[in-house]
Amino acid sequence: MTVSWVAPISDVDYYIVYLNETYNAQVAYPYNFSSNVTTQLFIGVVPGRSYQISVTAYSGVNSQPSAIVTQRSFPPQVNVTITVTSPTAMMVSWVAPTSDVDYYVVYLNETYNPTAVKLFNVSTLKTKEFTDLVPGRSYDASVTAYSGIYYQPSAIITRTTLSSYIVLTITNKTTTTMTVSGTTYLPDSFSYWAYLRETDSGNLVTTFPIYSNSSTFTGLVPGMNYSVSVQASDGSVSYWAYIMDRTYPASVRDFSCFPYSTENISCSWSLPDGVWSMLYLEVINGNDLLQSVGIFNNSLEVYTMYSLNEIITEPRGNGRTNLTFAMLGRLERNTEYLVNITTYSGKLFSKTLQGKAKTVSAPPPVSETVYITTVQNQVTPSSLTISFSCSWFQNTNGDLKYYTVIVKQSKGTSSESPEKRWPLSTYSEYASGSTNVYQVDDRVYPSECSNPNSVVSVQIGTGRTSSSFSNGPLKQNTAYRISFRVYTYLPNVRSVRAGGVAIFTDTRFSLPLMTLLSVIGSSGSIVGPVVGGVVGGVLGALVIIVGGVLLYVRRERLNCFKRPDSTQQTRRKWDELPAIPSGMKKDVGDASHKADNEYMNSDDSVYEDLDNGKPQEDHHSGAPSKTGDDAKTVDSSDPTYLAPDNAYVIVK
CATH class of the missing domain: 2.60.40.10 (Immunoglobulins)
Known part of the structure; x- marks a missing residue:
């Protein structure tokens, strides 16, 4: 309520305004104002209530009151609600604050026909039901409060009656x-x-x-x-x-994600049952949504939105994304990401499924100076033992997890590296003559390399088999060039199906390394590798002695004349032979044969579950393996001798 007055001609020091309720004179509100104020807004008055107002002017000790004016405040604006009770009826109700209202007028008219008005005067009630309405028709309702000559309308509320019974x-x-x-x-x-x-x-x-x-x-x-x-x-x-x-759409089935490369992960799934309109994927790192992908069932395009609202549209058959596969890129290497996938049908969506995948590390750095050599005195006609230095490869781009050996039959000396392909050809393909380069089985990186200064012996040509790869025997008297391949990532079987590839680095091929030559005896059996020097002479003498004894025994058995003491004479001739050193009677293949059996029974695999198998490091004592022509079964009556420097003789 606003009160105004006109100042008198004489000088006034101040004014006092008196405001009190008309029907309760004891409730008075005096207000003191300076002489330059002639209007004032009073708040907190009760809506619709009658008040008496007067103003007294003061000049020193003298005062002069004005006439008393009676005035009502405006009524309140009520809050209206409508409840539809049936196809032909609705209830209008309202709420008003504490106030002095004489009566209310309730208005109801059709929204699209303002002239069709229904109105009622209500004094005490604060609800009114309207009946005989048209089913399914829209109506506007409002309530106006009256206090004396003043009134206040409410806001207009629109509702529609029920369209059916x-x-x-x-x-x-x-x-x-x-x-x-x-x-x-x-x-x-x-x-x-x-x-x-x-x-x-x-x-x-x-x-x-x-x-x-x-x-x-x-x-x-x-x-x-x-x-x-x-x-x-x-x-x-x-x-x-x-x-x-x-109905709610179903979730996709068999959802899983795999590492793919240093900046990509791939996810695959089976389509959901029923009807769906969109598959929605989110790539999350921590609390950050990095990208979202929309794959629409009725569209041939895929929409990818990156951060900063960058949107890329690609054909659905682009090789990166289709209805059951998505390649998610622009990621950081060696980082794990959470991927959500949700099925939409119209505005409804399914339960969200989650998958995780980690981008792979970068290929490991390799030293520029790698010299691959054989281990001294551990070369046979069918195998090479190579020294592998743990200092060649660095783990700055991720852990060194696996390695393999690449073998190339070649006499070349040019500086070259293996083909950047994974996997390479197998030993069986090499043995069939279709290639001159093959790789042995993928192996767990040597545990000895926890010390980067360690040197590990790796034998090639053991005959071991792991999955489809074999470390088969080498050809005698043949030049081979060797390269080591080290992995920071090997995909498992499911990841390979999704297109995952290995991350690796190769050394350059070594200079040619020769296997030894085997000499074939007159009887067709292997006499042994030629090593020359004193050892060769001893072996030659040994072969002559044993050969002479065998010829003597054969002649005795064919002799048609009976000699009563022939058995004793034969035994004495054996006793007269020079003593054979006991250390030369050891079976050459026991140690390596046992190692081969242990490896053949292991669960080693070319894929990432290599960790679950036995370590594949090939650390040998130097004894050649019993593979191919390097080992033959002999009768218990035939002596087998181990010659010095890993040369061995089998006599039949």
Whole structure:
């Protein structure tokens, strides 16, 4: 309420304004104002209440009051709500603050026909029901409060009456079920039938009579849009009610993600059951959403949105993304990412599935000066033992997890590296003559390399087999060039199916390394490798002695003359032979044969689960393996000798 007054001609020191309720003179509010104020707004008055106001001017000890003015404040603006109670009725109600209101006028008119007005004067009640309305029609309602000659209208509220005498609502739904509840405003003489149809095709799914106010449809298709209609009939008249909704879409199946490269991970899945409109993927690192991918069922394009609202549109068959596969890029190396996938059908979405994958490390750095040599005195006709230095490869781009040996039959000396392909050819392909380069089995990186200054012996030509790869025997008297391949990442089987590739670095091929030459005896058996020097002479003498003894025994057996003491004479001739050093009688292959058996029974694999198998480092004592022509079974009566420097003789 605003009070104004006109200042007198004489000088005034100040004013006092008196404000009190008309019907309660004891409630008075005096206010003191300076002489230059002639108007004042009073707040906190009760809406619609009558007040008496006067102003007294003061000059020194003298004062002069004004006449008393009676005035009512404006009535309040009420808050209106509308409740639709039936297809032909609605209830208008309102709430007002503490106030003095003489009466209310309630207005109701059709929204699109303002002249069709219904109004009522209400003095004490704060609700009013309007009946005989048109079903399904929109109405505007407002309430105006009157206090004396002053009035205050409310805001206009719009509501629509029920379109049918039957009101349907979806109270619950899943991927395969939908529960429909109904409220009827018809007499009990009516009976009800429910019909369920596929909205898009119009095909009738099921129909049945309704005996309660709730019915559940089961066995529905995930993500499908359905229409439910209910018919009410008493034999002479029928009413219909309709409602439409869809079931929740199903999640994709078999969702998983794999490392692919230093800046990519790949995810694959099987399509969800039922109907769906979009598959939505999110790539998350920590709390940051890095990118989102939308794959639409009815579109041939894929939409990828990166941070900073950068959107890229690509064809769906671009080799990176299709309906069951997505390649997610622009990532940091050696970093784990969370990937979410959600199925959408219309505005509904499925439960979100999560997968994790880590980008792979970069290829390991390799030294520029790598000299690959054989271990002294550990070369045979079928194998080479190579010194591997742990200092050649660095782990600055990630852990050194696996390694393999690449073998090339060549006498060349040019500086070259193996083909950057994984995997390379196998030993069986080399043995068939289709290639001159092959790799042995992929192995766990040597544990000895925890000390970067360590040197590990690796034997090539052991005959061991792991998965489809074999470390088969080498050819005698043949030049081979060797390269080491070290991995920071090896994909497992599922990752390979998704397109994952190994991350590795190769050394350059070594200079040619020769296997030894084997000499074939007159009987067709292996006499032994030629090593020359004193050892060769001893071996030659040994072969001559043993050969002479065998010829003597053979001649004795063929002698047709009977000699009573022939057995004793033969035994004495054996006793007269020079003593064989005991150290030369040891079976050459026991140690390596045992190692071979242990390896052959292990679970080593070319893929990432190598960690679950036995370590594949090839650290040998230097004894050659019993593989191919290097080892033959001999009768227990035949002596087998181990010659010095790993040369050995088998006599038959």
